[in-house]
Amino acid sequence: MLGFTGVIAVVTLALLAYVVSDAKATQRWRTGVENVAHAHEIMLHMLRVADRPEAIRGDLAQLEATRQAMFAKLGYGSRVRLRVWQHGVELYNSAPRLPALLPVFGSKEARTANSWMCTAEADSASGLLVDRCHEVDDEWMISLSGLNVLMSSTVFSLPLLLLPAWLIVRIGLRPLRTIAALIGQRDEFDLTSLPDSTYRELAPLVDAINRLLARLKQRIEREHVFIADAAHELKTPLAAIQINAHLILSRVTEQAQPGAAAAARGLRDGVNRASHMVHQLLAFERVSIESDSGAMVEVELAGFIRDRLATMVPLALARDIDIEFDAATPCLRRVHVESLGALLENLVGNAVKYSPDGGKVLVRLGGGDGVQRLALAVHDQGPGIAPQYRHRVFERFFRVPGQPQTGSGLGLAIAASAAFRNHARIELGQSAEGSGLVVWVLFAEQP
Incomplete structure (x- = not known):
C-alpha cells in the first residue's frame, strides 16, 4: 500500500494533469472568445468604410500590423489568419500561404499539427463577411509567457487554498500530537x-x-x-x-x-x-x-549510602579490603529505596570482589548543589574492563572473557535497571586511584 508520501505524490501528479488539461481547455475557450470579439470588432470597424474597398484593405493591414507587434512583444507565437469578403470578393487575407481549410480541433490533421479555431461574422446589408482563424499553440503553454498567462490565476489563488488547508491539517492533528507527546514522555x-x-x-x-x-x-x-x-x-x-x-x-x-x-x-x-x-x-x-510514584521517597542520600555500606563491611573485612566513603555535603533526593540499595550492593560488591586482598574501594558522592550534577562514583583496584567490553557488560549474563572471578553476569544489568529507575545512568571509566575501574552513577536534575 502507498504510504503518506506516495499518496501525496499521486495527488500531486493528478493535480498537475488536471492543471494541464484545464489549461488546454482554458486556452481553447479564450481563443474562441478572442475570435468572436475580434471578428465583431473588425466588422464594426469595416462598416464605417463599407463603401470604400481600398480603405478596408488599408485599415485591415494597419490593424494586423498592430496585432503582430503586440504578439511579438508578449512572445506569443500563435498564428492568426484574418480574411474579409464583400459580396463574395476577397478584399483581405493576412496569411495567403495557408490552405483554405485549416485543421480544426479533434480532426485527423490536428493530430500532427496545431489545431485552429475559426469564427465568421457576416453583415447582409453591406455584404461583408469576416473570417478569423486562430492557431491553438500547445507549445506556447509551456513557455515562460504562456505559463505567466495561464498560471497566474492559479499561483495567486494557491495561498488562499494552501493556508486554510495547512491550518485545518495542523489543528486536526493537534490531538494526535498530544497523544504522541504523552507516549513519548x-x-x-x-x-x-x-x-x-x-x-x-x-x-x-x-x-x-x-x-x-x-x-x-x-x-x-x-x-x-x-x-x-x-x-x-x-x-x-x-x-x-x-x-x-x-x-x-x-x-x-x-x-x-x-x-x-x-x-x-x-x-x-x-x-x-x-x-x-x-x-x-x-x-x-x-x-x-x-515503578510507581508512591515508591519514591525523599532521603538524605549520603546517610543512606553510609548505612548501606555498613552492611557490606563484613564482606570487605573477610579479604582485608578497606571501604572509604567521601561525601561533600548532605543531599536530599527522591529515590526508590529498594532499587538504589540493590545498585549499591552490586557496584560495591563487584568492587570488593575484583579488588585484590588488602586493597581499597573508594565511594564518592558529589555535586547536586545546583552547580555540579549529582554523581556517585565507585573506584576499585581490580583489573578494570577493557573499553571494547564496556557497552556489553550491562547485558544480562554477559561476562568479560578471561575473568578469574566467578559471577552470574547480572550485577551490572541490575545496577543499570536500578539506576534507570532512580532517573540516573551509569558510565564506566578508568579509575584515577590506580589501574582499576570507576563506575559513575550520574543522576538527572530533580524536577
Missing part, C-alpha cells in the same frame, strides 16, 4: 492507560493503545511472577544441597579421602554459584518491576 516502566480522548475520531485509537498496554502489562507481570516463583522454588532445594555439601566437607578428611574432599568442595562451590544466581535473578526482577 513515558519511560519503559510506565504502562498505565492513556487518558480518554474527548475527540470522537481519536477515541478508537486511544482505546486500542490502552488495550495493547493492558495486555503487555499482564504479559510482563506473568513473566515476573514466573521468574520469581521459579527462583523461590529453587532456593529451598539449593539451601538443602548447600547444607549437605557442608556436612560432607566436615566429615571428609583430605588425608583419608582426597578425591571425595575435592568433589565435595566442587559441589559446595557449584551450589554457592547457583544460589548467587538465584538471588541475582530475584534482585533483577525486583528492580525491573514497573
Whole structure:
C-alpha cells in the first residue's frame, strides 16, 4: 500500500494533469472568445468604410500590423489568419500561404499539427463577411509567457487554498500530537492507560493503545511472577544441597579421602554459584518491576549510602579490603529505596570482589548543589574492563572473557535497571586511584 508520501505524490501528479488539461481547455475557450470579439470588432470597424474597398484593405493591414507587434512583444507565437469578403470578393487575407481549410480541433490533421479555431461574422446589408482563424499553440503553454498567462490565476489563488488547508491539517492533528507527546514522555516502566480522548475520531485509537498496554502489562507481570516463583522454588532445594555439601566437607578428611574432599568442595562451590544466581535473578526482577510514584521517597542520600555500606563491611573485612566513603555535603533526593540499595550492593560488591586482598574501594558522592550534577562514583583496584567490553557488560549474563572471578553476569544489568529507575545512568571509566575501574552513577536534575 502507498504510504503518506506516495499518496501525496499521486495527488500531486493528478493535480498537475488536471492543471494541464484545464489549461488546454482554458486556452481553447479564450481563443474562441478572442475570435468572436475580434471578428465583431473588425466588422464594426469595416462598416464605417463599407463603401470604400481600398480603405478596408488599408485599415485591415494597419490593424494586423498592430496585432503582430503586440504578439511579438508578449512572445506569443500563435498564428492568426484574418480574411474579409464583400459580396463574395476577397478584399483581405493576412496569411495567403495557408490552405483554405485549416485543421480544426479533434480532426485527423490536428493530430500532427496545431489545431485552429475559426469564427465568421457576416453583415447582409453591406455584404461583408469576416473570417478569423486562430492557431491553438500547445507549445506556447509551456513557455515562460504562456505559463505567466495561464498560471497566474492559479499561483495567486494557491495561498488562499494552501493556508486554510495547512491550518485545518495542523489543528486536526493537534490531538494526535498530544497523544504522541504523552507516549513519548513515558519511560519503559510506565504502562498505565492513556487518558480518554474527548475527540470522537481519536477515541478508537486511544482505546486500542490502552488495550495493547493492558495486555503487555499482564504479559510482563506473568513473566515476573514466573521468574520469581521459579527462583523461590529453587532456593529451598539449593539451601538443602548447600547444607549437605557442608556436612560432607566436615566429615571428609583430605588425608583419608582426597578425591571425595575435592568433589565435595566442587559441589559446595557449584551450589554457592547457583544460589548467587538465584538471588541475582530475584534482585533483577525486583528492580525491573514497573515503578510507581508512591515508591519514591525523599532521603538524605549520603546517610543512606553510609548505612548501606555498613552492611557490606563484613564482606570487605573477610579479604582485608578497606571501604572509604567521601561525601561533600548532605543531599536530599527522591529515590526508590529498594532499587538504589540493590545498585549499591552490586557496584560495591563487584568492587570488593575484583579488588585484590588488602586493597581499597573508594565511594564518592558529589555535586547536586545546583552547580555540579549529582554523581556517585565507585573506584576499585581490580583489573578494570577493557573499553571494547564496556557497552556489553550491562547485558544480562554477559561476562568479560578471561575473568578469574566467578559471577552470574547480572550485577551490572541490575545496577543499570536500578539506576534507570532512580532517573540516573551509569558510565564506566578508568579509575584515577590506580589501574582499576570507576563506575559513575550520574543522576538527572530533580524536577
